Amino acid sequence: MSARNLFSHSFRIAWKDLMELFRNRMELFLLILMPIFMMGMVGFIYPSEASLSNVPVALLNEDMGFLGADFVLLFEEINNNTGMVAITEAQNFDEVREMIQRGDVQGGIILPSNFTSSLVGGKQGTIIVVADQSNPQISAALQGVLKGVFEEMGTMMAQQRLIEEFQVDPAVSLAMVKPFNVQFEDIVSGDFSYFDFVAPGIMAMTVMMSVMTGLPAAISKEKEVGTLDGMMVAPINRLSIILGKTFAQTARGLLQGAVILVLSVTLFGVTIQGNILLVFALLVLGVFSFVGLGVVITSFAKDQSTAVMMMTTLIFPMMFLSGVFFPVEQMPWYMQSISKFLPLTYLASALRKVMVLGAGIPMISFELAVLIGFGTILTAIAVPVFKRAMTR
């Protein structure tokens, strides 16, 4: 009976909170707008593909020989097919530099004057690629793509020579020049972009932020307005107040999570490999794992703004350290060890496994265990702290 009452009162309180939320149009609107902004921002910061299109580059051919001219012709032909760069001819190196400095081009390709002579003389021909250092994203992509293209062109040239000068069978020429063929394959089929990596993390983070700022705000708001007293003098278990508030905030967080999911799938082409229900179940488990912290903070914070401030201070490092935007493996070891103590790390990782790799429960059992562990410990601390704080 008591447990039934606990839950029925919690649901009453949650229902009341949600009703208030849905009557408050402005809040509801912002609630949905927030994840849209978030996804949009990520879309701007990170170009989704490593491919290029029409990146302006300068081309400087200082070589007077025939191989240089051939090279330029071939490159232009390849570029006409792929449209990766927009070529502007330059007369000398200073002009290339100036064009980059002015921002007219984002990189330059230079064939030095000894290009033909080196090749004819049995040496390697050098191709210089200069990049706009002020834009590391583009320059990295440009360097990568051009390197690939030039290597491919080199392979073709080498094949040509083998066939013409040494009468090698064209069918085996490729294997002689380039004996290895590296293939990238995915364990699940489909195209993957940065969004596939980041979408699960952003979902985890949004739900966490929503609950962690929402819960202290909701409780301290009622404390300030005075309505909390109404629930406190009712003959109900005071636990049902936090439970109810948590349910409502979780529903609110999941709504935002769902917005992100829908956006990722419809606008950013993210495919979800695993079970959607499992995704939401994970989010709920995630809320359980850190909600205790929110409750503790609510208990200590005097008013609404303090509570929100405290939460925000905690959330920011979590956002960056839990592998939402950057893989944890890329961080220095000391940061990695901090990230091991953040529930969000495990939530993001589990979500990624389910959403991107289509993992089932057995494959994420470690993350599940850690999240349950975090939740149990934090809740065990939070409940008595909250009960005490409520009657000061």
Added chain:
Amino acid sequence: MIEVKNLTKKFGDFVAVDNISFKVKKGEIFGLLGPNGAGKSTIIRMLSTLARPTSGTATVGNYDITKNDGEVRSLIGLVSEKMILYDLLTAKENLWFFGKLFNLSKEVLLRRIDELLDLVQLSEWKNSQVGTFSTGMRQRMNVIRALLNMPEVLFLDEPTLGLDPQSSVEIREFIRKLNRENKTTILLTTHMMVEADMICDRIAIIDCGKIVALDTSSNLKKSISGVDTTMLKIGIKNLTQDLIKSMRTLKCVESVTQENSTYIKVHAHGEEAFDAIIDSIRTKKGKINSIENLQPTLEDVFLHITGHEVRDKADQKIPLERHRGFMPKNRVR
């Protein structure tokens, strides 16, 4: 019904409630009267289990407020200083929500909501959001919200705060009716003498966290107005300063205060006081319009006991010309 023993509440070093003891009988309306910051709300919050006493105990309906707080909560209703209502919910939804926390069944709750709304003439606003209500309507809602569980003990913290005289009277009548018909024990706080005087069976006057006097309203008044004291309000057509001065020189007169161009208030003692005052007016050729024998008010009692007027520290900072005397309605929140 309520028994308070040596109840103390400290906030840090500050003693808000200082070793208070009193008893409230079943079916009684008991008033806690005191200026702002006296500690009235703190007492109510402790008795309604919202705050923990620093020391001392209290029982409500024989249940200890700290050890059996759950039982206490099922007995009581609370009308707190701040309104316990959700602005975005309708009147009915508010009552429904709180009623459900008391585990009332659907039929009982629906009937009670209608009855209560009817009782305070809010039936036609049943489905309007409380945020759109006027202060008076909200306060009526606030009061009936506390009655959903038909509490045996009702705590009312300044139930007429911010209401116009008309609504104040309505709420007071309602409180009295509740007490008469349901035998509800009521503990209410107020800083208005008039209010305490009108509805309370017994009154405890609180100042700086201590009870300075506790009795029925009439006994409290008697304590300062023996047979010996006379308070007169006299209307004199041709009132002059000269006349007032001469009256002040009389041995039996304690004080004379001029209320306006015709009325003066005279506080005197002794058997011959009445005659002496009239004589002094006659000698100065004063034309008496009216004479009223005043009863001492609780305000006078408060003044008499505490030696200062019912004003809190904040009020004292208000320049005197804007804040003359005791003006309960102008309380700034």
